[in-house]
Amino acid sequence: MTEQNQLPLDQGENQFFRLRLFVIGASPNSVRAIANLKIICERYLKPNYELEIIDVYQQPLIAREEQIIALPLLIKKSPGVERKLIGDMSNTDKVLKGLGIFTES
Amino acid sequence: MRVVKQIGFIMTKLHKKQQLITFEQLPKTPTGITGLDEITGGGLPNGRPTLICGEAGCGKTLMSLEFIVRGATEFNEPGVFMAFEEKADELASNVASLGFDLIKLQDDKKLRLDHVHIDRSEIEETGEYDLEGLFIRLGFAIDSIGAKRVVLDTLENLFSGLSNQIILRAELRRLFTFLKEKGVTAIITGEKGDGSSLTRQGLEEYVSDCVILLDHRVINQISTRRLRVVKYRGTQHGTNEYPFLIDEDGISVLPVTSLRLEKEVSSERISSGIPSLDSMFGGKGFFQGSSILVSGTAGTGKTSIAASFANEVCGNKKRCLYFAFEEAPKQILRNMKSINLDLQKHIDNGLLEFHASRPTLYGIEMHLVAIYKIIKRFKPAAVILDPITNLITVGSVSEVKSMLIRLIDFLQDEQITVMFTALSLNTVVSEQTDEGVSSLVDTWLLVRDIESNGERNRGLYIMKSRGMSHSNQVREFTITDKGLSLVDVYLGPDGVLTGSAREAQKLREKTGVALREFAITRKDKEILRRRMMLESKIASLQAEFESTEEELNKIYLEEELKQDIIERNRQEITDIRRGNADTLKSKSKRKK
Numbered sequence: 001m002t003e004q005n006q007l008p009l010d011q012g013e014n015q016f017f018r019l020r021l022f023v024i025g026a027s028p029n030s031v032r033a034i035a036n037l038k039i040i041c042e043r044y045l046k047p048n049y050e051l052e053i054i055d056v057y058q059q060p061l062i063a064r065e066e067q068i069i070a071l072p073l074l075i076k077k078s079p080g081v082e083r084k085l086i087g088d089m090s091n092t093d094k095v096l097k098g099l100g101i102f103t104e105s
Numbered sequence: 106m107r108v109v110k111q112i113g114f115i116m117t118k119l120h121k122k123q124q125l126i127t128f129e130q131l132p133k134t135p136t137g138i139t140g141l142d143e144i145t146g147g148g149l150p151n152g153r154p155t156l157i158c159g160e161a162g163c164g165k166t167l168m169s170l171e172f173i174v175r176g177a178t179e180f181n182e183p184g185v186f187m188a189f190e191e192k193a194d195e196l197a198s199n200v201a202s203l204g205f206d207l208i209k210l211q212d213d214k215k216l217r218l219d220h221v222h223i224d225r226s227e228i229e230e231t232g233e234y235d236l237e238g239l240f241i242r243l244g245f246a247i248d249s250i251g252a253k254r255v256v257l258d259t260l261e262n263l264f265s266g267l268s269n270q271i272i273l274r275a276e277l278r279r280l281f282t283f284l285k286e287k288g289v290t291a292i293i294t295g296e297k298g299d300g301s302s303l304t305r306q307g308l309e310e311y312v313s314d315c316v317i318l319l320d321h322r323v324i325n326q327i328s329t330r331r332l333r334v335v336k337y338r339g340t341q342h343g344t345n346e347y348p349f350l351i352d353e354d355g356i357s358v359l360p361v362t363s364l365r366l367e368k369e370v371s372s373e374r375i376s377s378g379i380p381s382l383d384s385m386f387g388g389k390g391f392f393q394g395s396s397i398l399v400s401g402t403a404g405t406g407k408t409s410i411a412a413s414f415a416n417e418v419c420g421n422k423k424r425c426l427y428f429a430f431e432e433a434p435k436q437i438l439r440n441m442k443s444i445n446l447d448l449q450k451h452i453d454n455g456l457l458e459f460h461a462s463r464p465t466l467y468g469i470e471m472h473l474v475a476i477y478k479i480i481k482r483f484k485p486a487a488v489i490l491d492p493i494t495n496l497i498t499v500g501s502v503s504e505v506k507s508m509l510i511r512l513i514d515f516l517q518d519e520q521i522t523v524m525f526t527a528l529s530l531n532t533v534v535s536e537q538t539d540e541g542v543s544s545l546v547d548t549w550l551l552v553r554d555i556e557s558n559g560e561r562n563r564g565l566y567i568m569k570s571r572g573m574s575h576s577n578q579v580r581e582f583t584i585t586d587k588g589l590s591l592v593d594v595y596l597g598p599d600g601v602l603t604g605s606a607r608e609a610q611k612l613r614e615k616t617g618v619a620l621r622e623f624a625i626t627r628k629d630k631e632i633l634r635r636r637m638m639l640e641s642k643i644a645s646l647q648a649e650f651e652s653t654e655e656e657l658n659k660i661y662l663e664e665e666l667k668q669d670i671i672e673r674n675r676q677e678i679t680d681i682r683r684g685n686a687d688t689l690k691s692k693s694k695r696k697k
Contacts, residue, residue, distance in 0.1 A: 024238075033232075036232075060241050060244070061245070063241045068238035090231065
């Protein structure tokens, strides 16, 4: 969107972020990751994003399919190539870099 | 092996009883890998992680995979193999050559392969994390098939994929606790680190129960893999370096089989195939299950003795294995035909098997394993190694000796008679053969060249033969187109004679006898003639005597007659003078 000037400079308008966040129950890391990611998404991606939060405890099979080792794990399915981000998303710069979003600052 | 399986059985039972009974001994999980269970005294520690470390290409992955596969196929213990390096299908095709069908095992829910893919370039670390994902995967895999065995190959790859060492180390510690809680017997593999550390990432500090070090060395261009149990908490284990082998049947570790000398012995005897040699051993031959060394210089007929023994064993409807390190089987068959030994018929009957290989084909340990395996399969009554001398080209003297000790131990355990041939390089009778096995063997035959009169002849001695009376004499050993035989050497006035000298002496003796006989007959005839001559002389003398006697008689009678006549005449004259005719008449009457 045009008013979102924090969007990547070189990318078009129809960038739609499909994100999947894998967490484990209510572990401290998971809770932090969800909170941090939500803030980032609201700030940089809104409303062009779709965030799916999956509890790996509930779906253990998915751990193998998605090659999950470290948790919490954020997988960016689109746009561009698939990227994996692990950790509690506390390092915003790294999260943005991982998502391919370049801030002006 | 049976004992090991029983242990396995007991342990699976134990699992069901939730290990209510406490054992004094550490419960163990048999690996099913040949020899490893013997070294570890039953297997790996049950329900605990074991570290297998070593350099690249020394067989860590294969050993751990075999642990899983054997568990699934032989001990009915499903297993999880988590591969951090190879993909599942790569693994499956890599071990297909060993006869491991991973795909089928997976379908039968006996095995679960899980490939863990980590690529640093794909992952961005954005803060605190843990390895709960790995735990969930592992836990799910274990629970889904009820796994008792787990392999993590190579866990250290986590360190290359993830950068936060502090988290990783904490998580590793948690992982091992997790594995113990799950009650699975786990193998973790790790690359050997620089210097004295066993693994690059110091995994040994987490796995404290059992550490096995694999090693792959190339000495004199021949590679040997070795295994050592560095540590095994709470149990006795073999501490030596044991050579092991990877071949089409997987891994075989070769412990020095029996450190104790508690072998069964047999007092049954088997013939050597050469009747005159048997007679040197009191007429009965070798002990069953004993070891026989035939040593000698080149061309003294060692192979012929061995082949003749093989022929004898097969002739008694027993199996014989012939390991040839010098000649091809066909060559031996052809050569033995020339001394009237038909080995081909035994091969056709399946009683005789040849295994020919150059010693340099593989390392000394590989030879031993190859021999082990063939013996295990063929179950022969006798084994021949011809010659052991060539093995020296692939190992040092001590290695060859250690190998032969193990081989002899193994064969004696199995009650298999073994015959070695060895080439001795010096013609002087040495107290030791090159391989130093003469002290190990029960019977030592020495075939030696005896040189004299510009020819070589073979002399056979029995250097030793434990537990039986044996001849101490040198016999001449002859190889003819009828077979092998021993001839008593000729002890003449000129010393020991062999070969043509012996024949010449025999001929000389024969001539002497003939001459003597001739002389005797001639003398007999002489006597006869003399006798006849004398007898005829006697006859003629007698005749002469008779004629003389007759002559004498005749003279005497004539004399008497003459006297009578003279008397008569005188009487007549007297009568006539007297004219008394009557008196004359009466006188003549009286005379009558």
